Amino acid sequence: MPTDTPQPKFVLVRPQMGENIGAAARAMWNFGLDRMCVVAPRDGWPNPNAVAMASGAGRLLDEAQLSPDLPAALSDCTYVFATTARPRELTKPVFSPEGAMKKAAQLIANGEKVAVLFGPERAGLENDDVARANAIITVPVNPAFASLNLAQCVLLMGYEWRRQIEQVPEEVFELGKADWATGQDVEALVAHYEDRLTEAGFFFPPEKAEGMKTVFRNLWSRMRLTRADVQLLHGVMRQMVRWKNSGTD
Structure with a gap:
C-alpha cells in the first residue's frame, strides 16, 4: 500500500516507453513520493521494461493506479497542475x-x-489534457531545447516537493571525525609560527614587524581550522625547523 504521507498524485498521461515509466517511479521514490497513476500506457500494463528500470522502486509500479483516460484519473482530485513547456x-x-x-x-x-500531470514523451500534454488542469507548471529551460525527458520532469517536481515539506539547509559542513579548533588551539598555533618566523628573520624591517604580525594573525582567523588541521600545521613547522637545523640543502 502507498505510504500515509500527504502528497500529490503524479499522473503519467499516455506514456509511451516502459523504461520512462520505471525511471519516473524511481525518481518519485527518491523524494518519498509513491502516488503514481498511469493513464492509457501505449504498450499496455504491467510493463516488464518499467519494472527493470524502476530498480528499488518497483513497489510504486505494483501499486500504481491504472486509468483508461484522464477524467477517470482525476475523478478524486480537487486541484490539478499540468506540466508543459509549450x-x-x-x-x-x-x-x-x-x-x-x-x-x-x-x-x-x-x-x-x-x-x-506529465505528458507523453513524443509531444507532451495535448490542449484537451491541459484544459482539465487548474494551473500550468512551466520550467525555465532553454527555449531552443525546451523538451524534458519524462523522468527528468518527474524528478524535478519531486525535488521541489521535497523542498517544501522538509527543511533543507543551504550549506552543511561535514566534520567527519574532527572537531573545530578552539581559540586556544589557534592562539598556540599562531604563537608557534610567529616565534619560528621571528627567529628566521621573516618579520623585517623591525618597524613593520607588528603590522606584519597583525596581517599574519588575520590570515589565520579567516580560516576555519579543525584540531587535526592545527596538529598538521604544527608538525609542518617542526619538520621545517628540523630540516633547517640538520643543515640539509
Missing part, C-alpha cells in the same frame, strides 16, 4: 516548479487532493 491558448495561472509545489503543499495541508 505556449497554450488557454487562460490559466502559470507556476514555476517551486511555486507550484509550494501551493500544492498548502492545498494538501488543507485536506485537498492534488495531481500533477
Whole structure:
C-alpha cells in the first residue's frame, strides 16, 4: 500500500516507453513520493521494461493506479497542475516548479487532493489534457531545447516537493571525525609560527614587524581550522625547523 504521507498524485498521461515509466517511479521514490497513476500506457500494463528500470522502486509500479483516460484519473482530485513547456491558448495561472509545489503543499495541508500531470514523451500534454488542469507548471529551460525527458520532469517536481515539506539547509559542513579548533588551539598555533618566523628573520624591517604580525594573525582567523588541521600545521613547522637545523640543502 502507498505510504500515509500527504502528497500529490503524479499522473503519467499516455506514456509511451516502459523504461520512462520505471525511471519516473524511481525518481518519485527518491523524494518519498509513491502516488503514481498511469493513464492509457501505449504498450499496455504491467510493463516488464518499467519494472527493470524502476530498480528499488518497483513497489510504486505494483501499486500504481491504472486509468483508461484522464477524467477517470482525476475523478478524486480537487486541484490539478499540468506540466508543459509549450505556449497554450488557454487562460490559466502559470507556476514555476517551486511555486507550484509550494501551493500544492498548502492545498494538501488543507485536506485537498492534488495531481500533477506529465505528458507523453513524443509531444507532451495535448490542449484537451491541459484544459482539465487548474494551473500550468512551466520550467525555465532553454527555449531552443525546451523538451524534458519524462523522468527528468518527474524528478524535478519531486525535488521541489521535497523542498517544501522538509527543511533543507543551504550549506552543511561535514566534520567527519574532527572537531573545530578552539581559540586556544589557534592562539598556540599562531604563537608557534610567529616565534619560528621571528627567529628566521621573516618579520623585517623591525618597524613593520607588528603590522606584519597583525596581517599574519588575520590570515589565520579567516580560516576555519579543525584540531587535526592545527596538529598538521604544527608538525609542518617542526619538520621545517628540523630540516633547517640538520643543515640539509
